[in-house]
Amino acid sequence: MCAQITVLGTCHNVQGAERWHGRKLDDTQYRVVLERLVDESDFVFEEATGLGPTTAERLSAPRLGAGHYLDLDPPLDQRFAFGLAERTGDQSPIDPCDPNTDFCNSELVDPHARRENLWLHTIEEKTFDNGLLVCGFLHTLSMSFRLQSVGYTVRAFHYMPWNKFCQRRHFEEE
Numbered sequence: 001m002c003a004q005i006t007v008l009g010t011c012h013n014v015q016g017a018e019r020w021h022g023r024k025l026d027d028t029q030y031r032v033v034l035e036r037l038v039d040e041s042d043f044v045f046e047e048a049t050g051l052g053p054t055t056a057e058r059l060s061a062p063r064l065g066a067g068h069y070l071d072l073d074p075p076l077d078q079r080f081a082f083g084l085a086e087r088t089g090d091q092s093p094i095d096p097c098d099p100n101t102d103f104c105n106s107e108l109v110d111p112h113a114r115r116e117n118l119w120l121h122t123i124e125e126k127t128f129d130n131g132l133l134v135c136g137f138l139h140t141l142s143m144s145f146r147l148q149s150v151g152y153t154v155r156a157f158h159y160m161p162w163n164k165f166c167q168r169r170h171f172e173e174e
Contacts, residue, residue, distance in 0.1 A: 005123070005131040005147055006037055009140030009158035016055030017048055027161050031055060034134070037157075043068050043128035047119070047135040050075030056134050072122045073115065082118055085111040107138065120146045 013023055014030040034056055038044060044060045046052075048071040060069035076086045088111045095101040116139060123131065135143060137158045144156040 002153070003129055003131065004153040004155070005128075005133055006041070006155045006157065007133045007135065007140055007144045007147070008033070008037055009135055009137035009156070011160060012136055014055075014159075014161060015046070015048065015134065016058070017051035018053055019051040021051075025161060025164060027164060030159055030161065031059075033157075033159050034059060037132050038063055041128075041130050041132040043070075043126060043131045045070050045072050045119070045123055045126075045131060045133045047071075047073040047133075047139065049073045050078070054134075056132075070122070070126070072119045074118075084114055084118065088112050088115070112139070112142075116143055116146055119143065120150065123147070124150065 010030065011025075012020060013025045014027045016024070016026075038056065038059045042064060044056055044064065046054060046056050046069070048054050048057070050071060050073075052071055054071075057069050057071070074082050074084065079086050085108070087108070089105055089107040091103045091105050093101045093103055119133075119135075120143075123133070133143060133147075137160060140156055140158045144154045148154045
């Protein structure tokens with residue numbers, strides 16, 4: 001197998017998913033990174049969980065043509081049909097009495113591994129020379145290792161808008 005795939009891990013807040021339930025961050029720098037990577041690609045895969053269209057999906061059609069984008073993560077209400085758990089982790093407030101507290105997330109390893117294996121098999125079914133996989137940043141290395149183990153040449157990047165998250169919080173506190 002000679003195909004290359006670039007894994008771009010990011011936070012779901014910046015993916016621009018139309019039906020994303022959390023706080024969205026309209027991030028022009030994410031779009032710049034994504035445009036560059038899409039322009040280098042001939043197929044785009046994304047962990048969008050049926051919540052799109054996303055920024056990657058909207059960029060892919062005009063640049064790559066129809067049929068060169070795939071949301072490879074089933075929506076929560078359809079995961080059971082693929083043998084996947086709906087719940088993959090839990091969120092716990094650090095200080096439940098503080099409305100401004102941060103959260104600590106636990107990740108359930110086996111459900112995530114099953115999802116990633118489904119993604120891997122879905123990617124293997126497609127023909128491409130230079131793919132792009134956009135996923136949550138927690139999947140960046142594990143998906144890179146999985147893809148590499150089946151013969152893909154892999155580049156791994158992650159994009160986190162730390163400055164935007166920290167600035168926003170800093171300004172909210174003042």
